[in-house]
Amino acid sequence: MRLILAPMEGLADVHMRRLITAQGGFDWSVSEFVRVVDQLYPARVFYNMCPELRNGGRTDSGTPVRVQLLGSEPEAMAANAVRAVALGSFGIDINFGCPSRTVNRRKGGAVMLQEPESLYRVVSAVRAAVPAEVVVSAKMRLGFDDTSLMLDNAAAIETAGATELTVHARTRRQGYAPPAHWHELARIREHIRIPLIANGDICSVDDYHRCVAAAGTIDVMLGRGAVRMPSLARQIRDNTPVEAPWASIEPLLHDFWCQLSAVLSPRDRIGRLRQWVNYLRQRHPEAEVLWQQIRQETDVQKLEGVL
Numbered sequence: 173m174r175l176i177l178a179p180m181e182g183l184a185d186v187h188m189r190r191l192i193t194a195q196g197g198f199d200w201s202v203s204e205f206v207r208v209v210d211q212l213y214p215a216r217v218f219y220n221m222c223p224e225l226r227n228g229g230r231t232d233s234g235t236p237v238r239v240q241l242l243g244s245e246p247e248a249m250a251a252n253a254v255r256a257v258a259l260g261s262f263g264i265d266i267n268f269g270c271p272s273r274t275v276n277r278r279k280g281g282a283v284m285l286q287e288p289e290s291l292y293r294v295v296s297a298v299r300a301a302v303p304a305e306v307v308v309s310a311k312m313r314l315g316f317d318d319t320s321l322m323l324d325n326a327a328a329i330e331t332a333g334a335t336e337l338t339v340h341a342r343t344r345r346q347g348y349a350p351p352a353h354w355h356e357l358a359r360i361r362e363h364i365r366i367p368l369i370a371n372g373d374i375c376s377v378d379d380y381h382r383c384v385a386a387a388g389t390i391d392v393m394l395g396r397g398a399v400r401m402p403s404l405a406r407q408i409r410d411n412t413p414v415e416a417p418w419a420s421i422e423p424l425l426h427d428f429w430c431q432l433s434a435v436l437s438p439r440d441r442i443g444r445l446r447q448w449v450n451y452l453r454q455r456h457p458e459a460e461v462l463w464q465q466i467r468q469e470t471d472v473q474k475l476e477g478v479l
């Protein structure tokens with residue numbers, strides 16, 4: 173069983189990765205994406221997106237972090253992959269799942285799922301550029317509008333030399349709307365030989381078991397479920413579906429707030445706190461009470477009092 177913390181732009185940044193991986197259970201995490209157009213970025217771009225590179229490529233609790241690249245230009249992707257690895261990234265992950273219109277308009281992310289040969293070109297360029305022992309993984313959705321190219325896309329990624337494939341069990345058209353279609357992953361599982369990592373809507377130990385049964389793989393990537401319940405990976409690993417008490421979340425919120433105070437403006441700090449509490453309230457009734465107290469509060473001192 174391998175449990176991976178999902179890349180989530182604007183949500184699972186270095187602070188959230190630190191906090192969640194400290195709860196244990198994760199094998200590695202993937203950074204927010206670095207969007208590659210046609211240039212080789214200086215080191216600071218990678219350090220900004222993945223500050224863990226200054227820490228041996230690991231979160232404070234020791235979980236490795238893999239830099240994710242998004243782009244469609246093979247040479248530029250390869251050059252940036254080499255740089256990320258030289259800076260200490262624990263492999264390279266390539267994003268073929270981003271549904272953003274802006275990103276898709278520039279031919280990056282999920283739009284590439286319409287052309288398996290583009291996936292092939294990007295993955296093989298990255299694979300050829302980084303040392304053979306470095307993991308090159310890819311993350312895709314079931315398709316763009318439908319699943320008609322799903323197996324071709326997975327095969328293109330495998331043939332190009334990727335070491336493993338993560339699939340978010342929805343098409344781009346399906347966005348983030350439930351349910352995730354885990355059973356489709358079983359078709360991919362039968363079609364490729366590299367490890368398949370299932371992703372989408374795994375929010376409890378029970379979800380994990382249902383996903384494993386449907387998808388036929390025991391490796392999963394956890395995203396929003398781990399934001400709502402930071403101990404989710406540990407619960408899955410220990411097979412203990414015990415709801416973490418709110419008392420165990422409160423100190424994490426406090427820790428998060430303190431971390432942010434060192435790096436963000438009061439406005440941004442409040443925004444990030446609200447964002448997380450908004451996720452937490454989907455799982456913890458106590459967070460709903462807190463949400464009502466903070467949703468319109470703009471005074472940092474008063475917020476601190478509430479926390």
Ligand SMILES: Cc1cc2nc3c(=O)[nH]c(=O)nc-3n(C[C@H](O)[C@H](O)[C@H](O)COP(=O)(O)O)c2cc1C
Nearest residue numbers: 178179180181183204205267340372373394395396
């Ligand atoms: C706010 C947000 C940001 C995301 N950013 C990324 C990203 O940068 N790269 C990526 O591959 N997927 C990204 N995703 C998709 C997630 O990694 C994951 O595939 C998706 O949320 C489904 O998994 P979940 O139901 O466990 O959250 C993002 C998702 C969310 C909600």
